[in-house]
Amino acid sequence: MTDADNSEQDGAVLALDAVCLTRGDRQVLRDVTLHSRARRIGIVGRNGSGKTTLARVISGLVPVDSGTLKVCGVDVVRDRKAALRTVGILFQNPDHQIIFPTVHEELSFGLTQMGQSKTEAARRVAAILSEFGKSHWADAATHSLSHGQKQLVCLMAVIAMAPRVVVLDEPFSGLDIVTRMQLGRYLSQIAAAVVHVSHDPASLQDYDHVVWLDAGQIVQQGPAQDVLAAYVTQMKALGAGDDLSDLAG
Numbered sequence: 001m002t003d004a005d006n007s008e009q010d011g012a013v014l015a016l017d018a019v020c021l022t023r024g025d026r027q028v029l030r031d032v033t034l035h036s037r038a039r040r041i042g043i044v045g046r047n048g049s050g051k052t053t054l055a056r057v058i059s060g061l062v063p064v065d066s067g068t069l070k071v072c073g074v075d076v077v078r079d080r081k082a083a084l085r086t087v088g089i090l091f092q093n094p095d096h097q098i099i100f101p102t103v104h105e106e107l108s109f110g111l112t113q114m115g116q117s118k119t120e121a122a123r124r125v126a127a128i129l130s131e132f133g134k135s136h137w138a139d140a141a142t143h144s145l146s147h148g149q150k151q152l153v154c155l156m157a158v159i160a161m162a163p164r165v166v167v168l169d170e171p172f173s174g175l176d177i178v179t180r181m182q183l184g185r186y187l188s189q190i191a192a193a194v195v196h197v198s199h200d201p202a203s204l205q206d207y208d209h210v211v212w213l214d215a216g217q218i219v220q221q222g223p224a225q226d227v228l229a230a231y232v233t234q235m236k237a238l239g240a241g242d243d244l245s246d247l248a249g
């Protein structure tokens with residue numbers, strides 16, 4: 001039996017072992033080992049701690065230097081076709097995600113990449129737009145949408161592909177309270193497991209398993225209450241000081 005079969009059978013959403021990644025002369029991820037079957041996994045850490053890099057690694061967008069990684073039993077780097085069905089990511093900035101001139105084209109792209117015919121994809125796009133009450137957006141120019149509307153297009157594009165895991169890289173940071181609550185409520189209802197990366201402990205307080213990342217290393221992981229309490233205590237202690245050297249990069 002292969003490792004992939006094992007992690008599929010033990011129900012692990014994430015199975016990372018000793019993952020290391022260097023960018024330039026900086027070690028961005030150090031020996032990250034993370035196994036979780038939780039449906040709601042939070043990753044918390046300061047600016048520059050490696051959260052976005054880890055989100056991209058989990059989404060199969062960045063190969064690691066060493067270590068192993070499986071998402072729902074799938075090697076998301078090597079098996080890109082399976083990865084498309086397994087994991088979808090929402091970026092902080094929708095302009096980094098949207099590449100097509102119209103909403104319909106944007107939503108269709110991932111579906112045709114997954115092997116759906118144009119007709120099948122068009123049917124699925126119509127269904128997802130209708131589900132979100134946005135059928136009138138089909139021909140809208142993506143560049144003309146507001147930040148929140150673009151983020152909703154990205155969310156619909158991910159949901160349309162029905163991945164087993166949705167990775168959120170702080171997608172709510174530029175949204176107003178109402179939009180954030182509405183998108184958050186929708187995400188809390190989807191069948192997919194969620195891996196949510198954030199520097200904000202409040203957004204992860206209801207999560208099943210929280211991982212605290214600092215300087216590319218896991219400091220602590222476990223129940224949200226324990227990990228977030230320790231994180232907040234340390235952030236308050238650091239915030240009370242005047243040293244800005246951590247932001248030097």
Ligand SMILES: Nc1ncnc2c1ncn2[C@@H]1O[C@H](COP(=O)(O)OP(=O)(O)OP(=O)(O)O)[C@@H](O)[C@H]1O
Pocket residue numbers: 023024026028045046047048049050051052053054199249
């Ligand atoms: N392509 C790259 N080349 C060099 N350094 C990089 C690269 N990508 C990331 N880094 C460095 O890796 C570290 C982690 O970056 P990352 O964006 O993953 O952190 P983050 O926790 O998401 O930060 P933030 O909360 O500020 O978005 C940073 O010091 C960053 O400068």
